[in-house]
Amino acid sequence: MIEVKRISKRFGQNEVLRDVSLSVADGEVVCLIGPSGSGKSTVLRCINGLESYESGDILIDGQRVDRERGDIHKLRTRVGMVFQRFNLFPHRTVLENVTEGPMFVNKVPREEARAQAVALLEKVGLGQRCDAYPSQLSGGQQQRVAIARSLAMKPEAILFDEPTSALDPELVGEVLAVMRTLAADGMTMIVVTHEMGFAKEVADRVCFLHSGSIVEEGPARQVLSEPQHARTQDFLRRVI
């Protein structure tokens, strides 16, 4: 489904990704962990076509992600992204935030888009808050709206970039619960997270990134409970 083949990327003199390879099968959940600045967000941004890369290839369902190509916007709608900061439109209601993309990008008729949005908001536990504005919601609720908004585009995969890092601790669980449901429904997901409990429980595989290289990857339990590489051991000692 997603195939990253030996990509390298630099920002000026700073080599931020070195020969990173990662493949994610349909329905698989992969957690990407690693210290701040190791390149986790950059990997997601390259997969989603938000960032270019110097060498290597990224394929989504066999189709190359290439920012120079005219169809990059179309490709981007096939892979959703959920950010640490939810980026909802502040002057639109919850429902309007979710219908915006389907109506204006995918040209879905208004009534159909609304019906679908209500169903998705029910799925994330916010069926009662369709007419609220983002500022009236907690951070956890806003992040669940952001997930519903991403799902409304019917993506083939969703990339999550530290979706719970900006939340108060008591709100983390409700967002992870929604993500757990998506995983159980078979959504293909790459999740950058510091929630090691979630990674151990939900991820099929965990990749540990350090200084732009994947230094260790394997089944979640193996990487998190019996890390082989000294850098992974050192990182896990500090986060757990």
Ligand code: ADP
């Ligand atoms: P992580 O998400 O693991 O914290 P990032 O992918 O955000 O790491 O960043 C990796 C490296 O790339 C860091 O050294 C960061 O400073 C650098 N970087 C990220 N975005 C930019 C940018 N737009 N311009 C210059 N350097 C950047």
Ligand code: MG
């Ligand atoms: Mg980041």
